[in-house]
Amino acid sequence: PGLQREDAESDWSADSWSDYGSRDKPGTTLGRTVPDGNVLFPDIFHTNHLLFYERFSAYQDYILADCKASEVKRFIAEYLEKVLEPSGWQAIWRTDVFEVLVGVVDVNFPALKAVVQLSEPFLCESQDSSFTLECMQELLELKEHQILLQELWVVYDESGEFDQTALAIEHVRFFYRCIWRTWDEEEEDEFDYFVRCVEPRLRLHYDILEHRVPSGLVVDYQNLLSQCEELYEKFLNVRNSISSNDSDSEAENVSMVEGLKLYDKVEHLKQRLKLIENPLLRYVFGYQKYGSLQAKGLRSTGAKVIHVVPWTMTPNLLQLLTRDKLCPEFCEALEIQFHRDPLAAVNACYEGDRVIICPGHYFVDGMFSIADSVELEGYGLPDDVVIEKQGKGDNFFDCTGANIKISNLKLVQHDAVEGILNVHHGKTTLENCVLQCETTGITVRTSAELLMRNSDLYGAKGAGVEIYPGSACTLLHNGIHHCKEGILVKNFLDEDYEAPRITMVNNMIHNNEGYGVVLVRPAMPSEMKDTTAQGTKGTFLFLEETPKSSIPRIFLMMWLLCMTVDDILFPALGCTQPTQAGDETACAEGSRQEQPGCVTDELELYKRAETSDQTENNSEIANVLGATSAKKRQIHRKRLSELGFTEADDDLMSQEMFVSVEGNQFKWNGKGSFGIFFF
Numbered sequence: 001p002g003l004q005r006e007d008a009e010s011d012w013s014a015d016s017w018s019d020y021g022s023r024d025k026p027g028t029t030l031g032r033t034v035p036d037g038n039v040l041f042p043d044i045f046h047t048n049h050l051l052f053y054e055r056f057s058a059y060q061d062y063i064l065a066d067c068k069a070s071e072v073k074r075f076i077a078e079y080l081e082k083v084l085e086p087s088g089w090q091a092i093w094r095t096d097v098f099e100v101l102v103g104v105v106d107v108n109f110p111a112l113k114a115v116v117q118l119s120e121p122f123l124c125e126s127q128d129s130s131f132t133l134e135c136m137q138e139l140l141e142l143k144e145h146q147i148l149l150q151e152l153w154v155v156y157d158e159s160g161e162f163d164q165t166a167l168a169i170e171h172v173r174f175f176y177r178c179i180w181r182t183w184d185e186e187e188e189d190e191f192d193y194f195v196r197c198v199e200p201r202l203r204l205h206y207d208i209l210e211h212r213v214p215s216g217l218v219v220d221y222q223n224l225l226s227q228c229e230e231l232y233e234k235f236l237n238v239r240n241s242i243s244s245n246d247s248d249s250e251a252e253n254v255s256m257v258e259g260l261k262l263y264d265k266v267e268h269l270k271q272r273l274k275l276i277e278n279p280l281l282r283y284v285f286g287y288q289k290y291g292s293l294q295a296k297g298l299r300s301t302g303a304k305v306i307h308v309v310p311w312t313m314t315p316n317l318l319q320l321l322t323r324d325k326l327c328p329e330f331c332e333a334l335e336i337q338f339h340r341d342p343l344a345a346v347n348a349c350y351e352g353d354r355v356i357i358c359p360g361h362y363f364v365d366g367m368f369s370i371a372d373s374v375e376l377e378g379y380g381l382p383d384d385v386v387i388e389k390q391g392k393g394d395n396f397f398d399c400t401g402a403n404i405k406i407s408n409l410k411l412v413q414h415d416a417v418e419g420i421l422n423v424h425h426g427k428t429t430l431e432n433c434v435l436q437c438e439t440t441g442i443t444v445r446t447s448a449e450l451l452m453r454n455s456d457l458y459g460a461k462g463a464g465v466e467i468y469p470g471s472a473c474t475l476l477h478n479g480i481h482h483c484k485e486g487i488l489v490k491n492f493l494d495e496d497y498e499a500p501r502i503t504m505v506n507n508m509i510h511n512n513e514g515y516g517v518v519l520v521r522p523a524m525p526s527e528m529k530d531t532t533a534q535g536t537k538g539t540f541l542f543l544e545e546t547p548k549s550s551i552p553r554i555f556l557m558m559w560l561l562c563m564t565v566d567d568i569l570f571p572a573l574g575c576t577q578p579t580q581a582g583d584e585t586a587c588a589e590g591s592r593q594e595q596p597g598c599v600t601d602e603l604e605l606y607k608r609a610e611t612s613d614q615t616e617n618n619s620e621i622a623n624v625l626g627a628t629s630a631k632k633r634q635i636h637r638k639r640l641s642e643l644g645f646t647e648a649d650d651d652l653m654s655q656e657m658f659v660s661v662e663g664n665q666f667k668w669n670g671k672g673s674f675g676i677f678f679f
Contacts, residue, residue: 028160030167035153039125041092041101043156045166048174052206058171059179059202064194069187072180076172077109080149083164084109090119091152098126100136101155102147112172113146150176178205183232183270200277207279214395214417221276228269235262295371295401296350304352305335307345311360321379325356342368342376342387349374357409359384365391369398373426378408382434388412397421399428399448410434419462423448423471430455437464441483444500446470452478463488464512470498479508486516486669489625502625504618506663515675516666517621614665617673622661624676 031046067075086107093102093116101123106115118140122133150173154166179201187193204221207213238259242252276282299305306326310317326336339345343364345355351372359380364387370376378385387409389396395418396411403426411433413420419440421428427449435441435455440462444450449472450465457464460483467473467489480486486509489500509516666673 028156028158028163030163032156035092035099037099037125039099039123041099041123041125042090044092044153045156045163045170047166047170050170050174052202055171055174056199056202058167059175059198060194063171063175064198066192066194068189068191069184069193069197070189072184072193073112074110076175077112080107080112080168080172081109083168085162085165089157089162089165090155091116092155093147093151094153095151098124098131100124100131102152104152107149108146111146112149114149114152115145116140116147116152117145149173178202182229183266200274200279203279204277211415212417213282217276217282221273224269224273224276228266228273231262231266231269235259235266238262297372298351303335304354305337305348305350307337307339307348307353307355308358309339309342309345309355309362310358311362313358317358321356321358325379346370346374346376357385357387361386361388363388363390365389367396367398369400370404371400373401373403375405376407376409377405378410380408382408382410382432386410386412389414389416391415395419395422399423400425401428402426403429405429405431406433407431408433410436412436413438419443419460419466423450427451429453437461437483441465441480444468444471444473448472450474452476454478456481458482460484463518466490467500467502469500472501474503475505475507476503477506479510481509481511483512485514485518486512487518489517489519491520501659503660504621504662504664505660508665508667509673510665510667510669512669514669514671516617516669516673518675518677519624520677617666618661618664621664621674622659624674625659625661 031049032043033046034043035041063079064072064075084107087105090101090103091114093100101119102116103119104114104116107113108115118133118136122136124131124133124136149169152169154162154169179198181197184193184197187196204213208218238255242255242259308321308326326334337345337348339348341364342355342357342362343366345357346368349355349370349372352374353372354375355377357376357378359378385408389412395416396413397406397420399422406429408431411420413436416438419442420435420437421430421442422445423443424445425448428451430442430450430452431454433455435457437457437460439460441457441460441464442450442452443466446468447470448468451474452465453474453476456479458479458481462483463485464480464483465473465475465487467487469490475487487504489502
């Protein structure tokens with residue numbers, strides 16, 4: 001009986017929120033809200049709080065289903081006929097200029113409009129006093145008393161009789177404000193409109209609301225949307241002028257050329273919008289935020305400044321700081337500025353400046369965008385100088401300066417959208433730092449360089465370090481642990497990419513969920529055959545080749561670069577666990593009691609075997625990366641030969657990856673030390 005009662009209560013709750021809930025249940029299930037403004041309008045239904053799955057279910061199951069783009073308006077009208085009360089309710093008619101209380105007497109479902117009349121007493125609020133009763137009556141007569149449903153906010157009613165009416169109008173309003181585009185009517189009808197347009201736009205809307213999309217990308221999307229709407233309106237005007245004129249004049253031809261140019265621009269903008277709407281593609285081809293970072297350069301006076309950030313300043317600390325950092329040399333010409341927080345200090349920096357952060361725990365609500373060559377240094381141990389990100393936002397550090405150095409700091413990231421540190425251009429040096437990540441860790445973009453030394457990185461939900469083609473990454477004496485993947489090397493075999501330069505020496509890569517090191521690259525046909533024949537030596541993942549006409553290669557690449565590697569990776573290179581020879585194990589097992597010294601011998605044998613295994617792991621990674629680089633060189637030579645270049649400059653030909661992998665230790669990684677993702 002208890003379970004039946006709980007099921008009945010859950011069913012009641014589900015029905016009350018659905019668009020086809022029972023209307024005979026007493027009382028409303030919706031909240032109420034008080035309208036803003038000076039006029040005492042009645043309360044209205046509070047419906048703009050709906051969750052993603054509520055809107056998703058309404059559009060997919062009840063409103064749009066599997067309709068085509070040309071059928072959208074008809075499907076919405078049919079939905080409204082089932083759930084909307086045709087008369088007997090009041091609403092506030094809202095425009096950008098005025099708000100007025102009206103009563104609904106009928107609904108024109110095909111036109112998605114309500115037939116209204118002014119309510120008594122007359123309640124109206126406007127930006128000026130020109131909207132009198134007579135003026136509003138004249139306006140309604142011009143509109144034939146018909147108003148778009150999405151411009152109406154239903155007045156609150158406790159009986160629950162108009163709940164479905166309020167919800168239905170909210171769904172229509174949200175659809176035309178956030179989902180529908182004026183060019184959607186021209187979408188090809190062989191596609192499901194909900195899958196093609198509604199779902200990705202709905203997900204993007206809620207990703208933005210929940211701060212999962214970088215703020216710069218949101219601005220880019222809004223600007224692109226405005227540009228596309230403006231150009232599409234111009235295109236429609238040109239097209240209509242051509243269709244209304246049957247003459248074959250020179251002006252007509254000029255208009256046709258102009259229309260084609262506008263059409264191409266609109267199509268280009270539409271494709272860019274679709275890239276951002278797609279969660280897999282938006283970060284690869286839809287967003288180049290670092291391009292807006294501009295370096296300040298040197299001060300006009302040529303002076304360089306030391307910026308000091310004290311948590312609390314005592315005479316003793318000031319004396320030590322002066323002795324160690326402020327006046328070792330050139331004391332007389334030194335300029336010092338004091339700041340309250342590290343972000344303000346970095347924002348005040350010019351080329352060549354230095355920021356010294358005193359011990360303390362600093363909470364920063366913002367992002368460090370470093371476009372000049374500056375040095376950011378903690379005065380003390382990393383655990384004594386902590387910078388913690390507060391509030392939601394994008395990544396923590398964006399580096400584009402020619403030579404940036406960050407040392408002796410602990411960086412703590414929360415509620416992030418991107419990684420803890422992005423190196424877009426120039427060289428960034430991390431030394432003696434601790435990085436507590438939230439999403440991905442450090443990203444080294446194409447043409448950028450990272451030197452990370454004596455640092456500790458952990459907690460990344462993606463890769464601890466992502467190395468892009470054409471970059472340079474040097475990792476010396478670091479710890480990378482408790483991430484989804486340790487180090488991820490992106491594909492560089494494509495003809496547009498250069499091989500990265502990678503140096504990994506004496507790093508400890510352990511306790512990662514997936515692999516210690518992952519290489520992403522395409523598979524050659526010969527490798528596919530060899531792997532099929534040697535199924536016992538490891539499992540590889542391949543994507544079957546598809547005709548170019550069905551899936552362009554660039555979209556395959558976009559899909560790859562955005563994918564979560566751990567979801568599809570498989571062990572690529574045999575066993576990585578330490579193994580011992582049979583005679584060594586026999587000695588350890590059979591002689592333990594007879595020979596007391598054999599315990600020591602066993603430990604030495606295990607250490608020796610473990611050391612040998614770690615050496616093999618380092619050699620294996622270096623060999624595979626080097627072989628991949630050599631394969632790229634062969635491909636490049638073959639392409640030049642096909643183009644007729646039999647001789648080429650060695651400097652132009654060389655795409656060899658510089659790889660130095662020595663002394664690294666790989667322990668307790670969930671899937672092994674090294675994996676390859678083939679596509």
